[in-house]
Amino acid sequence: MQQEDPSNSSDLGNDLANLVKALGPVFCNRFPNVRRAVQRLTGDVSDAAIDALIARLRRYRAHQQIETIREVARTSGLPEPVVARAFAEREAIDELLASALEVVANQDDGGAVSSGASDSTTHDWFDVYKREATDRSEGDLREAFARILAGEIQRPGTFSIHTIRVLGMLDQGTARLFRKAVSASVMLVMPSIGGQIVSVLDARIPSLGKPLGSNSMERHGLDYRVLTNLTEAGLLQPEYSSLAEYGPSRIRNQSGEAIPPDPKNPNLQFVMRHQGTLWLLIPTKKSLQGQPIGISGARFTRVGMELLRIVDVEPVATFTQELQQHFASQGYSMVPYQP
16 A cells, blocks of 8 residues: 655645654554554545545545535435535544544654553444544534544553443533543552553542532532532442542552552652642651552542543642642642652
């Protein structure tokens, strides 16, 4: 297959400057799911699928679809609205592919690619994705589907089929509430060297010492009605006062055994993520050195934990200040983590 040369991509427009790179042979070799995604989502399993996608994207940018639709309707005998609907569905998928591939290309640093939970994404996954994503034209939800596809291309197995189905049932209002919840959440994470997130072990809306069910978070836009809305959507667990230990005892190896803290610095495993920033919870009392802290609140479901990875948080300075004050009252200080 003869693939596009990035040096000949100027007529694709600035918005697709990285797309040709993401469809080139070097990039496809590093991310095998690129080719699988293009072939499965476009229905073109030939070696020319990538070239055909680029050709269609050129036509979209040149606004040549109307003439093509009329020609197909004339030669096929099908009503023009039927042809137009089929073309619109294909264009929606093509543009989602373009958006996802641009995300992958923009995030790629040329380094080693981490393997996901499986070697490749299944046909069933792509079939469900296509079915759920095609009709979502709303801004936030469309962006979410593009980011999910990008994540699956980078790390196959990152997002489950169930998560795709749940996202397909969300409306814009619930999506905005979820963003608010993620913005006020804390996560227990395992960072690698350089600060990249390896895995999320827990994610929750902390109660800050007051029952969430009593509207204690109403001033932050997370009253009981909002919490139940997110629970009914499958994003939040129904128990709003569950407890999780953040600290060394929550860090376990593959055998399920607790990893002891480093004697030289017992606090380094207290790695928490809030507002997109990694934090250490440093004990202010000697008696708390190396001890985990229990954080009560509403825990995200597996679907919620998968989706929070693609959410852009909104600033919640007042909540962050209250969170710091709450930890201080428990004998811990929030300090930015420097990998």
